Amino acid sequence: MDPQTTILWCNDASRQLLGLDPQDVIGRSFVEFVHPEDLARAAEVITLTANGAFDTYPRTPALYRVQNVLGDWVELEVNASTGEDGSMLILARPGGDLVVLDRLLAAVSAGASFEEQVEIVMDLGRWRHPDEGYAIRYQSNSGEIETITSNIQAPMLDVSAYQQSPWDLLKPTGEAIEIDPLPSELTQLGYVACVAVPVPDPDHEEGASIAIWTTQTGPSISGHRYALTNMARALELVLKQRAQMRRLEIAAQIDSLTGVCSRSRFLELLNRAGDNLALLYVDLDGFKAINDDRGHSAGDATLVAAAQALVRFAPVGSIVGRLGGDEFVIICPSGNSQSEAExxxxxIVDGFGSARSGELADVHVSIGIAVGNGSQTPTEVLHAADTALLQAKSSGRGRWVSAPTAM
Structure with missing residues (x-):
């Protein structure tokens, strides 16, 4: 490409990458092929080149959107070398980042651990410049600060080595920061500058962050901008995926209407409860009539109010779950006796029966009680409570019955 951006020569790779024969590329301006939003970056590189910016620091590849024969935009990794007359030899290829991104997508699809995914995000920077220092800082699901590093020596993460650490500088504005020059303790290790960016985390307000420490032999901060942007985008994807998985896990454990344990989660906890558990199987009397006479929205409101009441009545350490419809189950605290369950x-029967206003007005409950005798499985205790519930409902409702097999 000459100094006026006219393409003087092109090899056969243009057919594979763009679907264009070399003769269809030669004689045209480089500007014709580059996405309008990427032209400013290209102009910046040309200006930096003219000013001798790359006489000291190596020029690093950048990703540009280039138009192919179909009019589509293809992302290519572009680098260049400048001749004495101002002409440029340009190398365009599918980026190494695409290989790393393919690995990341495969890891996400396969359900790889969050830590494995973050390590792949790290590779987006270090595959090109493996000797630079990298750190990714994030919060675990429990809120603990975690840091994954590459080529990092202890003083680089020691807050006392800085007047303000990269992490502290990110907090006030939430924007990318640069530390140039670094404190003498760090320059003695061979590092000259640091650049860091914040990355939003849906689950933690403080967010995550990525920092790169540049070496004396590596590119400048400007040369790391492209890799840092790719790393930040990839980490944001990983954090969003983690947040979504966490929400799905919570949704599987919590009944979406009432907020108590879902059926699947309750049955999971039931199987962990041991042999001598005390269990109450609760059913709302006449709930079908509420749905039929007042509509499903009124029925839903009744279920929510009933669940809240059961949670209030249940002692500390109890587990309240909804099995479906208007059926709820309570696992009493470990060690509760038959008399305590009764x-x-x-x-609960008295509490529901005394309600005179609100969604629970005139709503009564029937309850089946079962207490394991040591030889029954949790599922058998649940079945015994269900049988006792049917007896309570057939005996007039608004009452409780204990299963004789569990007494």
Whole structure:
């Protein structure tokens, strides 16, 4: 390409990358092929070249959108070398980043661990410049600060080595920061500058961050801008995927209407409860009539109010779950006796029966009680409570019955 951006020569790779014969490329301006939004970056590189910016620091590849024969935009990794007359030899190829991104997408699709995915994000920077220092800082699901590093020596993460650490400088504005020059403790290790960017995390307000420490033999901060942008985008994707998976896990455990344990989560906890568990199987009397006479929205409001009441009545350490419809189950705290389970059942029956206003007005409950005798499985105790519930409903409702097999 001459100094006026006219393409003087092109090899046969243009057919594979753009679908164009070399003769269809030669004689045209480089500007014709580059996406309008990427032209400013290209102009910046040309200006930096003219000013001798790359006489000291190596020129690093950047990703540009280039138009192919179909009019589509193809992302190519572009680098260049400048001749004495101002002409440029340009190398365009599918980027190494695409290989790393393919690995990342495969890891996400396969359900690889979050830590494995973050390591691949790190590769977006270090595959090109493996000797630079990299750090990715994020919060675990429990809120603990975690840091994954590459080529990092202890003083680089030691806050005392800085007047303000990269992490502290990011917090006030939430924008990318540069530390240039670095404190003498770090320049003695061979590093000259640091650039860091914040990355939003849907689950943690403070977010995550990425920092790169440049070496004396590596590119400048400007030369790392492209890799840092790719790393930040990839980390944001990984963080969003983690947040989505966490929401799905929570949704699987919580009944979306009432907020108590879902059926699947309750049955999982039931199987962990041991042999001597005390269990109450609760059913709302006449719930079908509420749905039929007042509509499903009124029915939903009744279920929500009933679940909230059961949570209030249940002692600390209990587990309240909804099995479906208007059926709820309570696992009493470990060690509860038959009499304690029956006392709780009576409290619930009385509490529902005394409501005179709101969604629970005139709503009564029937309860089946079962207490494991040591030889029954949790599922058998649940079945015994269900049988006792049917007896309570057939005996007039608004009452509780204990399963004889569990007494």
């Amino acid at each position: 006392s709780l059942a009576q409290t």
